[in-house]
Amino acid sequence: MTTAAPTRTHRIHPAWWVAAVTFLALVGAAAFRAVPGVLIHPLRDEFGWSVSTISAAVAVNMALYGLTAPFAAALMERFGIRRVVVGALLLTALGSGLTVFMTASWQLVLLWGFAVGLGTGSMALSLVATVTGRWFVARRGLVSGILTAGGATGQLVFLPLVAWADTHWGWRSASLGTTAAALAVVPLVLWLLRDRPSDVGVVPYGGTATDDRISTDRDPVRTGAARTAVRGMVEASRSRPFWLLAAGFFICGLSTNGLVQPHFIPAAHDHGMPVTTAAGLLAVVGVFDIAGTIFSGWLTDRVDPRVLLLAYYGLRGLSLFALPTLFGPDLHVSMIAFIVFYGLDWVATVPPTLALCREHFGARAPVVFGWVFASHQLGSAFAAFGGGVIRDVTGSYDLAWFLAGGLCMVAAAASISIRRNLPPPAETLLPTNPEEAAAAQSHG
Structure with missing residues (x-):
């Protein structure tokens, strides 16, 4: 008879250190993603590239950022979280740093689009799903x-720094600064990030050794990460909730990362607002995003996630309908109100969407959520390129804002129509044999 090794006790559970370094890795990788929105005008001025050309590179980045996610989740199961995250940070830094040498638009697509898209995509929300699924029960x-x-x-919070660096030293200094931000996180990842609670002799936070064993036994990957990712997509595609979640997240990406993030600053500049002011407004979105997303996570533990998604998408759509009337050379209270709301709502959709993925797909949720997130980034890519085309063709972004607002209403309807898949409460389960029924009756 074998006995389980005793678990170690810690003043602070190691799960929180893993969460902290994961947070920093995500911030470091995201630093580069602040660059495109600020640098559209500088690149157009230096190289003569159109907004559509620059937007095409951003669109490739966003598409790969999403399409890499399900494969990254599978790779984390095959090779470990730490190896994948370190490799992703180094690839992101390489792609960002080499942009200072580019002279042609194809190089912009190769570096901004492919290298940084693959690197940041390997640390996308599939990393969040993997870390929370392994390290946390409560x-x-x-x-x-x-x-x-x-x-x-x-x-978003890097935007003022990028705009300031571009103003004082040019866009190349901003690109190198984001490279440094990604590299700075690598030593912390090597030091603190571990693959599983059992690696440091503990159980998941709020769980037991059984929870860790279940996670290990049900991991979908041992070999063939790509095959596992594709199989996860094939199996999930037979489920109606998957398509509803994917459709909602497509529109989520379209209305945030794809449209507002790269095109808000150029749109504001079209109306006479200084670039540094517009960048500061998006940074405020980032500040309020922290509060909004954390509060959304807290609500997700307590409220039907479908209702949360209905509210988030519906209110976002209404705000986008109003946005074209808020632009101007001066900053007004109405624009500040929009920025605060959009910050609270920016990625508040993620915790309830992830909860619904866990509810419907169980242990395969990280890989399935990777595909749902891929749809988010395809929506981002569609809007990043489409917004540039609308601006070049019509001379204004107004049509883009209105279309995005209408699609948010569609996402709200799709989300509330998802069925729940909750197990019945234990006290409502009926006895399965006559002996259990008699015992239950005698205790009643």
């Missing part, structure tokens, strides 16, 4: 909200 919704905020906020 507080999963809250932790997923915090980690999601790290990735989304990192894209």
